[in-house]
Amino acid sequence: MARLIPMLVLSMMWVLPAAVSSQAERPKVIIDQDARGPGSTDMNSILMFAQSPDVDVLGVTIVTGDQWVKEETAHTLRALEIAGRSDIPVVPGAEGPLINSKDESELWEQQFGALNFKGAWSPRTYHAPDIVPEMAEGAPTTKPLNEHAVDFIIRMVHAYPGEVTIWAGGPLTNIALAIRKDPAVVTLSKELILMGGGYNVTLAGIQRMNGRREFNWWFDPEAVRIVMSAPWKRITITPNDVSIKTNLSKEIQDRVSKVDTPLTRYLSKFSRSGYMWDEIAVAAFLDPSIITDKRQLYVNIDIDHGASYGQTIFVDKDVKVTSWWQLANVQFDLNLDKFYDTYVRLMTAPTGAGKVAARK
């Protein structure tokens, strides 16, 4: 688990970068993201990790979801340049989900009504996968790693057995492909953390109501079935239920803008008010005390191709279930002050604050 470092020591570490905790002590994290850009909950999560002196980000693996993988890769490269963290590899992954498709989603909508958010398939913003629309934050000069996300994940867990946290903020396509290609990914990784799904919330679903139809999980339900049926050592989930308690309000955005760095300028320009999603999953990883209500549940997903395709299904942990159900630690409430403080603190830290001195 992430080592908790008192705030005072942390602030001292920014003054004396050479005194930063050694790379060997930091938990190693792969960030798997449908990194919409510029500025978004996805990008915020990557930037929070990049700014943190308490993690060693091995790489950011990219998956199609909120946008197509190609444009997301470009936006991530640019964001990391602005944040002074181009040392973090950006690794492109799957261009589409395993089974779900734009065509299938349109057939579903003909029967059950329009969805208000479909990520890369949203009609209002739709373009072909190969296109990278003009980037308001500027095009990157750095390049992605010449390796597929799936192979990168496999290689990292073998390079650091027992140490790697797989942190997923988007559809689970890359992770599902990785564990089917090499089942050892499940046993060699340290734990799985993800933002996805919804339980007892009538907001934040992709058809406005019904938080159980949450975007990340709906976009690739079969990937969720594969991933959530695997025997990870530990699974932690940030669902819609806790997202709807947050708001990236103007007040929070102003606290960030008060400090002037290239990163805060980027955030000032591109942040939008609204629920926070992936940021919660990062903050909770760095400081688990932020979460004030969590429950252990058996969690999985409906993959029958009917009205409820892609909806979260869950069962009380004391109920006897078949072997493919896994227990997950699901977050339901948070200490808002602590959470916003963590967000502001990380985003306003000096550029490159999280940089690893040298990886052995």
Next chain:
Amino acid sequence: MIFAFGVAVCAFCSLTDSTQQAAAQTAAKVIFDTDFVVPPQDDGTALVLALHSPELNILAVTTVAGNDTMQRATSDALRVLEICNRTDIPVYRGANRPLVHIGSDWAKTVHGKWWSDEAPPLPPGGLAKRQAEQESAVDFMIHTVNSNPGEISILAIGPLTNVATAIRQDPNFAKNVKKIAIMGGALASLPGGGGNVTPNAEFNIWVDPEAAWVVLHSGIPLVFTPLNVTSKTNFSKQAYDEIVAADTPITRLIKDRMGPGFAANPNRHSNMYDQLTVASFIDPSLVQAKDLYVDVVITHGPDYGTTVGAAKQWEGGEQSVKVSWQYDVDNERFIQMFVNRVKQR
């Protein structure tokens, strides 16, 4: 080299078909993707047929879980390649599980080793000296197909897990595959279309229906050798006798493995599945096929893994895809071709 091989084979074999000589000059590059088990399993003799077919340039054998574990498919394929003196063909290990389908207790009672990693039995005569390649089947498929766009076909005679994974991992892969010949599926709307594992599903598709979906919707030209056509094949003791009379290293293995069955029941007849997939890829005139719109059921219920198809799309079948569906075969000519090639030295 392929041309010389083809000419040499034709010089010794009973076939002097000039079509075969011509075919050898433009041998089709194929990847042989299989849930392999030694004969009498159909994959076993299908590979032997392929090895004796100069029309095929077999780039590799890739293995997948299905009939048995992926591990068994690998060690059995290596051994058969060794016996047939074709250690030039590399073997790449593929998926040891289907994408989504979880093995149930019932599945384990009916040909259910695809949900296992148990150590395989030794192949006849022991393990081959050669080992499988280090690279994964999926990676091999992706870079080989992408560097030969439009040239490489896949003979897919097991569950489609490897092919589906390649399609999903690399967005260029699907448009670079020339064609896939699939042993799989069964349409209830045509004769012989009942299932062979669950009431309406054929085994290869049923083991990994989600993979079949991915392949179906990939845009790759597909030819199916389904139960509708395989149910019209007939392999008898007469054909078996002709094969084993040749007394080659591989026909001796066939005799060891299939002899007892024929001794116990000389009137035994069996269907040919993977063997017809390979034969009809080489010579499409052996079969009759029609274009149908086909889809696969991936909702988990009584018909999970069933293929459904018709001449036109239907309500609920809006995503069905036009494929070539074989439904009849000239069995006599097929068996003759099979026997003539398998018995070659």
